[in-house]
Amino acid sequence: MSIIVLGTVALDTVKTPFGSKKHMLGGSAAHFSMSARLFAKVNLVAIIGEDFPPKYIEFLRKKGLILTSLIKEKGRTFKWQGEYRGDLNTALTLNTELGVLSAFRPCISKEQRKIKHIFLANVDPDIQRHLLSSMQSPQLVGLDSMNYWIHHKRQGLVRLLKKVDIYVANDQEARDLSGETNLIKAAKCLSSYGPKMVLIKKGEHGVIFYTDKFIIAIPAYPTDKVIDPTGAGDTFAGGFMGYLTKARKINSETLKQAIAFGTIAASFNVEGFGLERTSRLSLSELERRLSRFRELVVF
Amino acid sequence: MSIIVLGTVALDTVKTPFGSKKHMLGGSAAHFSMSARLFAKVNLVAIIGEDFPPKYIEFLRKKGLILTSLIKEKGRTFKWQGEYRGDLNTALTLNTELGVLSAFRPCISKEQRKIKHIFLANVDPDIQRHLLSSMQSPQLVGLDSMNYWIHHKRQGLVRLLKKVDIYVANDQEARDLSGETNLIKAAKCLSSYGPKMVLIKKGEHGVIFYTDKFIIAIPAYPTDKVIDPTGAGDTFAGGFMGYLTKARKINSETLKQAIAFGTIAASFNVEGFGLERTSRLSLSELERRLSRFRELVVF
Numbered sequence: 001m002s003i004i005v006l007g008t009v010a011l012d013t014v015k016t017p018f019g020s021k022k023h024m025l026g027g028s029a030a031h032f033s034m035s036a037r038l039f040a041k042v043n044l045v046a047i048i049g050e051d052f053p054p055k056y057i058e059f060l061r062k063k064g065l066i067l068t069s070l071i072k073e074k075g076r077t078f079k080w081q082g083e084y085r086g087d088l089n090t091a092l093t094l095n096t097e098l099g100v101l102s103a104f105r106p107c108i109s110k111e112q113r114k115i116k117h118i119f120l121a122n123v124d125p126d127i128q129r130h131l132l133s134s135m136q137s138p139q140l141v142g143l144d145s146m147n148y149w150i151h152h153k154r155q156g157l158v159r160l161l162k163k164v165d166i167y168v169a170n171d172q173e174a175r176d177l178s179g180e181t182n183l184i185k186a187a188k189c190l191s192s193y194g195p196k197m198v199l200i201k202k203g204e205h206g207v208i209f210y211t212d213k214f215i216i217a218i219p220a221y222p223t224d225k226v227i228d229p230t231g232a233g234d235t236f237a238g239g240f241m242g243y244l245t246k247a248r249k250i251n252s253e254t255l256k257q258a259i260a261f262g263t264i265a266a267s268f269n270v271e272g273f274g275l276e277r278t279s280r281l282s283l284s285e286l287e288r289r290l291s292r293f294r295e296l297v298v299f
Numbered sequence: 300m301s302i303i304v305l306g307t308v309a310l311d312t313v314k315t316p317f318g319s320k321k322h323m324l325g326g327s328a329a330h331f332s333m334s335a336r337l338f339a340k341v342n343l344v345a346i347i348g349e350d351f352p353p354k355y356i357e358f359l360r361k362k363g364l365i366l367t368s369l370i371k372e373k374g375r376t377f378k379w380q381g382e383y384r385g386d387l388n389t390a391l392t393l394n395t396e397l398g399v400l401s402a403f404r405p406c407i408s409k410e411q412r413k414i415k416h417i418f419l420a421n422v423d424p425d426i427q428r429h430l431l432s433s434m435q436s437p438q439l440v441g442l443d444s445m446n447y448w449i450h451h452k453r454q455g456l457v458r459l460l461k462k463v464d465i466y467v468a469n470d471q472e473a474r475d476l477s478g479e480t481n482l483i484k485a486a487k488c489l490s491s492y493g494p495k496m497v498l499i500k501k502g503e504h505g506v507i508f509y510t511d512k513f514i515i516a517i518p519a520y521p522t523d524k525v526i527d528p529t530g531a532g533d534t535f536a537g538g539f540m541g542y543l544t545k546a547r548k549i550n551s552e553t554l555k556q557a558i559a560f561g562t563i564a565a566s567f568n569v570e571g572f573g574l575e576r577t578s579r580l581s582l583s584e585l586e587r588r589l590s591r592f593r594e595l596v597v598f
Contacts, residue, residue, distance in 0.1 A: 034304045076433070086480050087480035121460060124453055145300075181385050181504070182523045184522060184523035188523070204482070205501060205518075206504070208521055214594075216595055216596070217505075218518065218596060219504075219507075219516035220516070220519065221516075222483050222507055222514045223483060224481045224484045226481065256597075256598035257598055260598045289551075294505075296513065296514055297515070297516050297596070298555075298597050299555035299593070
């Protein structure tokens with residue numbers, strides 16, 4: 001089964017209490033792909049600039065990703081610079097350079113238009129809408145966004161949510177977009193905008209998943225090995241959407257499994273800088289930790 | 300099986316977005332007892348003043364609690380006044396009147412000294428130590444504290460922890476006492492002070508339980524019905540310790556069950572002001588919601 005993910009491929013400069021790295025391969029689509037690839041054929045839709053290191057393209061190709069819609073344009077690659085302090089729960093953005101991202105219009109092949117599982121990772125809602133409108137027969141559409149778009153393109157985002165099956169947000173985004181402080185109320189409100197399913201990521205506190213039929217709550221994998229949390233949410237989404245793509249059906253059981261796989265994928269992501277850990281992750285490793293996780297949380 | 304709980308019996312004045320109540324029956328030992336009574340014979344050790352309404356004593360007696368060590372002294376009952384805003388996660392203390400609590404020296408009967416399960420709910424560590432030293436053969440000792448004692452009687456608290464099996468703390472207390480931001484690291488550090496088991500309560504985010512052999516993580520019961528969270532932590536502890544007292548053995552399975560029962564007891568507590576909801580809670584109600592909870596979190 002195939003999944004198509006739209007998002008960013010970026011050069012990340014990150015500082016955490018455990019060190020700093022300059023211009024690592026990063027971005028929402030790259031992190032998503034690194035876990036989704038364990039379950040499905042991943043078609044990556046993103047833009048890079050002329051300064052993008054060819055070794056990174058080679059790296060993505062070797063991971064089995066379909067890169068025909070990873071387009072290179074004149075200009076500079078999207079760059080993000082951030083720092084984590086204290087409990088590493090919140091990133092402090094020091095600098096953002098949009099570069100080629102500011103004029104990105106995704107363009108995919110005729111074959112890719114037929115893909116039924118779609119994830120719109122965090123980019124401008126206009127770009128997300130543009131890609132979604134070119135898909136022929138979407139079956140499962142997930143969307144992630146961020147506070148910047150909630151505050152600057154709220155209307156466009158809310159309009160887009162009507163066409164989305166699963167809205168993936170972190171707790172602060174869910175509260176900001178809904179205006180509700182209680183997360184269950186927030187999820188209910190967000191679901192009324194269109195998505196039948198709302199998944200709220202709470203970082204070290206795990207996930208709440210809401211539909212009007214049932215709610216799922218899964219804690220995070222308890223770990224004290226947090227080196228760099230950048231991309232943990234996207235890695236979660238990749239494991240979650242990847243598993244659902246492979247499972248081919250949506251019910252409370254497959255959803256719980258998908259959330260658990262996403263949770264474990266994210267727990268590997270935070271153990272290294274950027275894609276360090278997830279790029280060498282295997283499905284059997286993921287399954288081994290999942291079974292340990294099950295012992296910790298299943299009563 | 301019997302359990303003895305030392306703590307406060309208070310008159311609480313609480314304001315939440317859903318209303319306000321004056322001089323309700325409250326306090327750490329009262330909330331603890333209301334859930335522990337569903338599993339074990341609860342011996343309540345606390346002090347009240349001359350202004351304590353006789354109807355509240357009658358109320359506690361009718362709930363099946365042993366009140367021989369609920370002593371009345373000259374002076375006024377301990378009073379707490381607080382307010383919750385926004386997501387109701389944090390209480391804003393508006394006023395505290397210690398009253399008779401400031402000169403409290405617990406005094407228990409010869410029979411009570413033989414009780415093997417002991418919970419030292421939040422009071423001055425000196426009072427907690429005093430009670431513990433009068434117990435003949437403690438088998439399972441749990442202790443809860445609060446930030447005030449962590450900052451004002453740190454040494455006494457840390458000394459007391461050596462004699463404790465389970466230290467129950469909320470996330471902020473765990474971070475403050477350990478100096479660690481990551482909660483797993485915090486739990487490890489706190490365990491090194493003495494308690495083999497450390498249970499960290501994260502409010503709406505559930506619980507992390509640490510021993511050097513395994514870690515348990517259980518989410519909170521997802522609910523949007525939060526009227527008044529006062530005493531939720533104590534209600535959790537009551538369900539948790541009560542279950543372990545009834546189970547008579549400690550292993551990863553009984554601990555997970557105990558945490559789940561505590562979680563569900565707390566989810567009832569927040570649905571009403573003070574003891575409103577938990578005072579009319581039955582074990583079968585608790586079990587019914589636990590089985591719904593299982594469906595939401597077990598994958």
